[in-house]
Amino acid sequence: MSGERNGPHRRDARRPGGARRGGAETRARQDRVSAARTVAYDVLTAVRESDAYANLLLPARIERARLSPADAGLATELAYGTLRLLGRYDAIIARASGRPVEAIDPPVLDVLRLGAHQLLGTRVPTHAAVNEQVALARRVAPAAAGFVNAVLRAVSRRELADWLDEIAAGAGSPDEALALVHAHPVWIVRALRSALEREGRGDELAALLEADNASPRVNLVALPSLAPDPGTLGDADAYSPTGFTAEDPIGLVGRMDGRVRVQDEGSQLAALALSRVLPVRPGERWLDLCSGPGGKTALLAAEALEGGAQLVANEAVPARADLVRRAVAPVPMEVPVHVGDGRDLDPAAMDAEGGFDRILLDAPCTGLGALRRRPESRWRKSPSDVAELARLQGELADAAFAALAPGGVLAYVTCSPHTAETHAVLGRALERWGDAAEVLDTASVVQRVARHPLDLAGDDRTVQLWPHRHGTDAMFIALVRKG
Numbered sequence: 001m002s003g004e005r006n007g008p009h010r011r012d013a014r015r016p017g018g019a020r021r022g023g024a025e026t027r028a029r030q031d032r033v034s035a036a037r038t039v040a041y042d043v044l045t046a047v048r049e050s051d052a053y054a055n056l057l058l059p060a061r062i063e064r065a066r067l068s069p070a071d072a073g074l075a076t077e078l079a080y081g082t083l084r085l086l087g088r089y090d091a092i093i094a095r096a097s098g099r100p101v102e103a104i105d106p107p108v109l110d111v112l113r114l115g116a117h118q119l120l121g122t123r124v125p126t127h128a129a130v131n132e133q134v135a136l137a138r139r140v141a142p143a144a145a146g147f148v149n150a151v152l153r154a155v156s157r158r159e160l161a162d163w164l165d166e167i168a169a170g171a172g173s174p175d176e177a178l179a180l181v182h183a184h185p186v187w188i189v190r191a192l193r194s195a196l197e198r199e200g201r202g203d204e205l206a207a208l209l210e211a212d213n214a215s216p217r218v219n220l221v222a223l224p225s226l227a228p229d230p231g232t233l234g235d236a237d238a239y240s241p242t243g244f245t246a247e248d249p250i251g252l253v254g255r256m257d258g259r260v261r262v263q264d265e266g267s268q269l270a271a272l273a274l275s276r277v278l279p280v281r282p283g284e285r286w287l288d289l290c291s292g293p294g295g296k297t298a299l300l301a302a303e304a305l306e307g308g309a310q311l312v313a314n315e316a317v318p319a320r321a322d323l324v325r326r327a328v329a330p331v332p333m334e335v336p337v338h339v340g341d342g343r344d345l346d347p348a349a350m351d352a353e354g355g356f357d358r359i360l361l362d363a364p365c366t367g368l369g370a371l372r373r374r375p376e377s378r379w380r381k382s383p384s385d386v387a388e389l390a391r392l393q394g395e396l397a398d399a400a401f402a403a404l405a406p407g408g409v410l411a412y413v414t415c416s417p418h419t420a421e422t423h424a425v426l427g428r429a430l431e432r433w434g435d436a437a438e439v440l441d442t443a444s445v446v447q448r449v450a451r452h453p454l455d456l457a458g459d460d461r462t463v464q465l466w467p468h469r470h471g472t473d474a475m476f477i478a479l480v481r482k483g
């Protein structure tokens, strides 16, 4: 063993300049950063500097770097895990370095965050995590390599549980402690708590925050009548009758020509609540008002085809309207996709003079119900987004309700559980609509649609799904009938 180690040195020493080359080789080895870490670091940089979306950027970077499946998995874990838990790691780095993170150069801070995640959130051995991050620091901020080494060694000297106790103890309030430990902004912790408390389930808050920090499974939808039964393709979902998981989801999607798609189970239940609220009368007219990128439109189209209804889609953003066209292409029926602001909705221009029988308003929202899917999103949002979106949601709801035919049903859906976007928008809309509107027992409809009973809480008129309780995104669904 010692011979193996000494061999190269002896050989180098006999050659003129050999010792120098040996030093250079050692330095080169020390400076090596694995491709997976380089990709993860590049993604962190792009998210910080250019507001990039990690879930869009990462696959392209993985492909460009030609990572093996194992390295792609490591790069994904490092980038997503670091971004999700950023607030927690910043608090730990501040303590380990003895200075506020605002005083650390952003590129160096990203190196430290990536290192902290390897040390506290993965099984990467300590020496590999520290050495590679120091090598990365030498590449991106050479003067800070010693600092990175010292901080990461300090981080590595304690277990995660000890660090969490320490940052919780240093927090200014119980809410701030929860926010630091579970890596959510405080205002989001408060919003989620108040949504759970509204259902009498405030004690589930920690479970919800933890569920937001886990990677969601890849869930699939088999378009009814067009794809084989979900149970024959993989493991059927617990709740969605059209949903399932499979061993090789992406391969399966590739082979099924758009008839099998990636779709969250909660999104499927939201679309099915509308398509199955009542038996479909042939010739019914359906509208998907805010349809991009078209996940729910595709499912609605398959359901409309089965029942003999017609479907029209609308989307404000042209590029997203194109995605809707692509999503519905495998369904053998014509689904016109309009581009326009849903608030200016004109049923006559969509060939529905008498109004629509069913409208899905899957409203633009903060997406606080899908935090596990978009790792950086929680740090980018602010309470002012909520107020702005709530106004838009109310205006879209008014336009949708006005476009319903008598007896028609509106599904108001958000992938946010924030009560300002759910109950408050709905409550104010119902006041404006008065006796013309009746909220249906949405909970019974969703239970009837679901494969197995769901543990739903709160008011039966609306449904709130949750990642920690149902394994879905936190979708809100309310069915409203026009008198």
Ligand SMILES: C[S@@+](CC[C@H](N)C(=O)[O-])C[C@H]1O[C@@H](n2cnc3c(N)ncnc32)[C@H](O)[C@@H]1O
Pocket (backbone or CB within 6 Å): 267, 289, 290, 291, 292, 293, 294, 295, 296, 297, 314, 315, 316, 317, 320, 340, 341, 342, 343, 362, 363, 364, 365, 415
């Ligand atoms: C929550 S997403 C819809 C997701 C879609 N239902 C699906 O399942 O794939 C909301 C969509 O509304 C669009 N949108 C935003 N403002 C709009 C408006 N004023 N009118 C119509 N669509 C709008 C957004 O571009 C976005 O594509």
